[in-house]
Amino acid sequence: MFTVFRGGQSGAWRVTRLAPVKGASLARTPALSSVYSASIALPILPSLTSWRLAGVASHVRYTERAEKNQLIEAQAPLGRPDATCAALIPIKKSAAWWELTQEERRQIFEDRSNHIAGSLKYLPAIARQLYHCRDLGEPFDFLTWFEFVPAHADAFEELVAMLRATEEWNYVEREVDIRVERERLDAG
């Protein structure tokens, strides 16, 4: 199953900010929605005023066993009723990154950039799901979706600033930062 994010005129999330961090932006739309889909192709095609990005929640690529166990223990699920703030951050890494071998990427990703260890302290406050899309022929390589309560907005800024300052981020050639909000979900 694919997860398809769609920026458009309507959707569950209200877009509060959409800005390019590096490279070309996406069209600013008033709303964002996400759906599960058995197919990447959607009946509604992107237009000048909307866009769609598809990805797949896949197996882990860099996380080692001890880290995976720590993450599973610490992480929160998506969809918490109070998590009314979210962010969608699509990124594309450079050809130089993808020409590296697995252990070279792992060295940059974790040994030198502390991507996993550095992110762990933001769990479970920031719920997170990574979607892979490089092999789908999509314009980005990854879509990361984050959810948090408004009180953790500063922690989230700290997390993204920490990641953007890493050696790993030198290999990011396109990044868009999309912030969204919704009403609190009724528990009932």
Next chain:
Amino acid sequence: MFTVFRGGQSGAWRVTRLAPVKGASLARTPALSSVYSASIALPILPSLTSWRLAGVASHVRYTERAEKNQLIEAQAPLGRPDATCAALIPIKKSAAWWELTQEERRQIFEDRSNHIAGSLKYLPAIARQLYHCRDLGEPFDFLTWFEFVPAHADAFEELVAMLRATEEWNYVEREVDIRVERERLDAG
């Protein structure tokens, strides 16, 4: 770009054998073709007497730098005029495999199964291209395409037998072995 293999009534390759190794087979078709496509969805849908499998030639997942350099130096390209024998071997690995972490999979793949080191001695005789499809929602996880001259048919049998005897292959839950042939390509 995706590579789409199609079993059907016509195609560049004549199917000489199509047999399940593990799990369900594919329909036996007289011919096999492959095309590059910007989209996974093809205008011609699979029928009871044909099938299509799509994959993407992606970055390496387990190969380390020294191995990658050895492979690049040793390997032959696809499409050699004399390489009139080929095989398409789609495989699907189990959920247990995909729940392993990267370093656990690498340990099984290379440290204990010698997938790379064991295959190296068959280069450049056997030309090989791996296509990834697990994240595409396809029925298999990988499609591997091999090309060789008829005189190397025995070496190819040895290679697939060696791989199927490894610990890694315990995680293969579906495998189909499709052998094809074509006329020698004119050099001119």
